[in-house]
Amino acid sequence: MSQTVTSTSPNPVRRVAFLGLGVMGYPMAGHLVKAGLDVTVYNRTAAKAAQWVAEHGGRAAATPREAVQGAELVFACVGNDDDLRSIVLGPDGAFAGMARDTVFVDHTTASANVARELSASAAPLGLHFIDAPVSGGQSGAQSGKLTIMCGGDAASFARVEPTLAHYAVAVTLIGAAGAGQLAKMVNQIAVAGLVQALSEAINFGERAGLDMALVLDVIGKGAAASWQMNNRGQTMMAGKFDHGFAVDWMRKDLGVCLDEAKRNGAALPVTALVDQFYGDVQRLGGSRFDTSSLIWRLRKLDGGA
Structure with missing residues (x-):
């Protein structure tokens, strides 16, 4: 059974480690400092860790193993399965330095398989x-309003939830190890389809000569309403694609979804097609645009800007 928690209960944890200071991890770790926690960070590029310490305080460590020394909880947010294994396993990895009974919380969007693998290695x-x-993108990380989907045992979840609440609006235990990653795949599948549909709708309306700002305002009050429409519709019309979650990252996530679908037998025809469309965006030079740039692809195909 899933458990949704938005608790603001007191948090007895005082010392934590955060591994990975990318566009998500950097502000997430910062929220822990703002909450009064003693934070030690590690980042593959040491200069980024030094920058974080200069801005937030705390300490930087040279290896994951050093960073987790004395930590009551350990958090990570890196790029993919291999990045995650590299900071967790091995003589300089986090598991080598963590005290018994410590919980490792992984915010990376990765495969369910690596979550199960590392859970089994931890035991x-x-x-x-x-x-x-997590869901909410860079803006959610910066504002501390992420949605977090978790997989693991209930007792460990209960220990980490109050700390997660420092940068989340909702934290949900979905099921056993890997269930959080599977839920994130569901999220990305839904988002991909929505963004493509919204792109087609706006492009169609523009070519039909409609006042699309007005149209989106109207239909945004009806059955077509969505977070994407309300938060990205206007910027898509304006050709602004600088909202943080890059096409490169979305393709990585959709690749994870498609790989999992091969294992479980689920048909993902629309997701596979949208993944190809994001590939077009990359080839057209929009790799670092955010995911709403699917409309840019349509305009390019239509001969527009």
């Missing part, structure tokens, strides 16, 4: 693993 060491991918 003989007396450690606990929670896969906890």
Whole structure:
């Protein structure tokens, strides 16, 4: 059974580690400092960790193993399965330095398989693993308003939830190890289809000569309403694609979804097509545009700007 928690209960945790200071991890770790926690960070590029310490305080460590020394909870947010394994496993990895009974919380959007693998690796060491991918993008990380989907055991989840609440509006235990990653895949599948449909709708309306700002205002009050329409519709019309979650990252996520679908037998025809469309955006030079840039692709195909 899933459990949704938005608790603001007191948090007894005082010392934590955060591994990975990308566009998501950097502000997330900052929220922990603002909450009064003692934070040690690690980043593959040491200069980024030094920059974070100069801005927020705390400490930087040279390896994940050093960073987690004495930490009551360990958090991570890196790029993919291989990045995650590189900071967790091995003689300089986090598991080598974590004290028994410590919980490792992974915010990376990765495969369900690696979550299960690392959860299984943690158990003989007396450690606990929670896969906890997030939704809300860079803006959600900066504002502390992420939605977090978790996989793991209920006892470990209960220990980490109050700390997660420092940068989340909702934290949900979906199921056992890997369930958080599977829920994030569901999220990305839904988002991909919505963004493509919204792109087609806006492009169609523009070519039909409609006042699309007015049209979106009208239909945004009806059955077509969505977060994407309300938050990206106007910027899509304006050709602004600088909202943080890059096409490169979305293609990585959709690749994870498509790989999982091959294993579980789910048909993802629309997702596969939209993944190809994002490939077109990359080839057209929009790799670092945000995911709403699917409309840019349509305009390019139509001969527009």
